[in-house]
Amino acid sequence: MQDPNKNDQQINVELSEEIAEGVYSNLAMIAHSNSEFVIDFIRLMPGVPKAKVKSRVIITPDHAKRLLAALKDNIEKYEAAFGKISQGGGAPTFPISFGTPGEA
16 A cells, blocks of 8 residues: 555656756855855865855745755765764854955
8 A cells, every 4th residue: 555645746847958067156244134054165265265166056934954864964964984074173263254345
């Protein structure tokens, strides 16, 4: 007997060649409102005073929670296969400015 709560619908996901190449990011900044989370993926280069947002992803709070669970699961699998990920001293200690008026 089939579980009535199980969703058997399949989704075909298309991945263009350009998107498949990916974008390198070594910093992410997250902001939120009551209806969405905004994740900016940033490339910060050593010795360069300006960093560029390479991609912005906007998701619902529900999806943000599912993303957190998926990341946790994948990190656990990664660490089981390759060992603990070293956090290297925590968050970066440099000033970050988005260049908005009035921002120091």
